[in-house]
Amino acid sequence: MNPRPIDADDALARLSAFGAVLDARSPGEYALDHLPQARNWAVLDDAERARVGLLYVQTGPFEARRVGAALVARNIAAHIERDAGDWPRELEPLVYCWRGGQRSGALAHVLAQVGWRVHLVRGGYKALRAALVRQLAALASQQRFKVLCGPTGSGKSRLLQALARAGAQVLDLEQLAAHRGSVLGALPGVEQPTQKAFETAIWDALRGFDAQRVVWVESESRKIGRLQVPDALLERMRAAPCLQLHTADAARVRILREDYAELAADVPALQQRLRALRELRGHAVVERWCAMVERGELDELVVELLAQHYDPGYRGSSERNYSGFAAAPTLSVDDSGAFDALAAQLAADAG
Numbered sequence: 548m549n550p551r552p553i554d555a556d557d558a559l560a561r562l563s564a565f566g567a568v569l570d571a572r573s574p575g576e577y578a579l580d581h582l583p584q585a586r587n588w589a590v591l592d593d594a595e596r597a598r599v600g601l602l603y604v605q606t607g608p609f610e611a612r613r614v615g616a617a618l619v620a621r622n623i624a625a626h627i628e629r630d631a632g633d634w635p636r637e638l639e640p641l642v643y644c645w646r647g648g649q650r651s652g653a654l655a656h657v658l659a660q661v662g663w664r665v666h667l668v669r670g671g672y673k674a675l676r677a678a679l680v681r682q683l684a685a686l687a688s689q690q691r692f693k694v695l696c697g698p699t700g701s702g703k704s705r706l707l708q709a710l711a712r713a714g715a716q717v718l719d720l721e722q723l724a725a726h727r728g729s730v731l732g733a734l735p736g737v738e739q740p741t742q743k744a745f746e747t748a749i750w751d752a753l754r755g756f757d758a759q760r761v762v763w764v765e766s767e768s769r770k771i772g773r774l775q776v777p778d779a780l781l782e783r784m785r786a787a788p789c790l791q792l793h794t795a796d797a798a799r800v801r802i803l804r805e806d807y808a809e810l811a812a813d814v815p816a817l818q819q820r821l822r823a824l825r826e827l828r829g830h831a832v833v834e835r836w837c838a839m840v841e842r843g844e845l846d847e848l849v850v851e852l853l854a855q856h857y858d859p860g861y862r863g864s865s866e867r868n869y870s871g872f873a874a875a876p877t878l879s880v881d882d883s884g885a886f887d888a889l890a891a892q893l894a895a896d897a898g
Contacts, residue, residue, distance in 0.1 A: 550642070550655035550667040555674035558641055558666065559682060565666065566638035571651040572672065580743035582643075582675065583751045588626045590619045590650045619653050627657070639664045647671035676743065679750050684779035686753035692718075692784055693897070696766040696865055696872055697792030699729060699857040700799035700849075702886055703765045704806075706792065709890030710763050715897065716756050718764045723748040726772030727806065729857070731820050733772060735809045745774045761897040766869055785868055789875035790893075798882055800849045811845055828856060 553561075562568065568585040570577050573596045577587040591599060595618050603611035640663060644651035647670050655667040668675060695703045704721060711717040725739045726732050733739075740748065756762055764784055767776055776784075794802070810817050818837040825833045832855070839848045865872045878889060 548659045548662060548664070550652075550659045550665040552669050553641070553666045554669055555678035556682070558643075558668050558675065559678055562641070564639075565641040566634070567640040569640055569642045569654065570672075571642060571644040571654045576645065576672075579741050580676070580747055581672075583747065586630070588623075588630070588642075588654060590622050590644075590654055591615065592622075595622075619650070623654055623657050626654075627661075631658075634663070636662055637664075639666060641666045641668065643668035643671045643675060645671050646673050679747060680777075683746060683750040683753065683777060686750065686756075687777070687780040687783045689758045690718075690753065690756060690762045690783065691758070691760065692764050692787035693761050694764055694766050694784055694787050694789045694869060694871065695792055696789050696869060696875060697794065698799075698853070698861045700803045700853060701792045701794040702798070702802050702880060703792055705802065705886045706890060706893075707763060707765055709886040710894055712887065713890045713894040715890070715894040716760050716762045718749070718752055718756075718762055720749070720765065720767050720776060721771060723752070724771040724774045726774070728767060728771050730823055731807060731810065731817075733820075735813070735816070739772050739774055742774055746777055749777065749780065763893075766865060766872075768864075768868075786870055789869055789871040791872070791875040791877045792880065793877050794880040795882075796850075796853075798880060799853065800846055803849050803853075804845060811840075814840055824856065 562582065562584075568582050569588040570581045570585040571588055571590050572581075573589050573591055573593045574587055575593045577585075577589070581587070595615075599611050599615040599618070602614055640658060642651045642655040642658070642665055644654075647668050651667060651671060655665045659665045695706055697703050704719070704727070707717050707719050711719070721728050721732075723740075724745055725734055725737050727734070739745075764787075766789065767781075767784070769776055769781060804811065810820070817840050821833055821836050821840070836848055836851065839845075839851075878893075880886070880889065
């Protein structure tokens with residue numbers, strides 16, 4: 548039995564039908580981005596790949612392939628012994644590498660000779676990536692977005708999470724980006740994904756939605772931390788109907804204190820992030836904020852940050868970027884614990 552070639556678009560459309568999705572690239576390549584649910588069956592690890600590449604340059608293709616073949620054979624054998632011992636004969640794996648060449652070809656050949664019906668992606672990850680970008684734009688254009696607007700601390704992310712618990716369709720871009728969106732928004736100890744991995748996660752979320760139902764999303768700016776929201780998605784969001792969340796000031800302070808509790812407990816880290824605002828707010832203002840952190844005056848700090856940094860440009864930016872903002876109905880929240888009730892109401896009204 549020989550591997551069956553499959554085009555990238557077809558592979559993505561049928562992704563959930565495969566019994567296993569195997570990424571034959573090195574761990575370093577896999578870490579940058581990979582298909583959802585893909586397992587890293589590296590036929591060469593990062594060091595081995597570098598060694599074979601160096602041999603190719605220094606001694607030519609024959610020696611590189613001789614050494615590489617032995618490494619590949621050992622690695623494939625280890626993967627099968629460790630991970631495929633309970634695979635039924637009927638299981639159909641999907642296999643890809645960078646360009647669908649020797650690495651995935653070798654793995655697919657061995658699996659096919661065992662008797663599994665193996666599907667080998669033409670063009671490998673490179674073709675899958677191009678197809679995914681095309682599909683992401685198409686999927687974004689099909690969605691019925693509703694955008695939650697509101698200034699920092701109004702609880703937009705909390706309402707999104709409550710909507711998800713209520714059974715609504717939610718695209719939580721900040722969760723996918725591992726960032727809360729503001730200059731202080733980096734999650735402690737958590738690295739953001741790569742731009743490609745971020746886009747893959749968005750594609751995976753969008754393909755799971757029912758296009759006849761509303762998808763709730765937050766009014767993001769173009770960038771979330773160091774990641775950029777894909778243009779096609781951002782354009783669709785900015786043209787969608789909006790709802791504006793108005794949350795009482797005391798509740799906003801509580802929300803921000805709770806959401807940034809870990810950062811607030813690390814005085815040097817919080818001061819370092821505040822100092823990134825010196826160019827915008829001036830040295831004297833930012834140093835006064837840092838002194839407030841030192842003294843533990845965190846409620847007062849939050850009030851000043853909202854009044855002097857976050858709120859001033861909010862309305863103008865929202866009106867410029869979201870066409871539905873000016874006519875958006877207002878949802879009032881007086882307490883930070885009121886989001887589940889509001890979400891249940893919104894989910895019922897939407898669907």
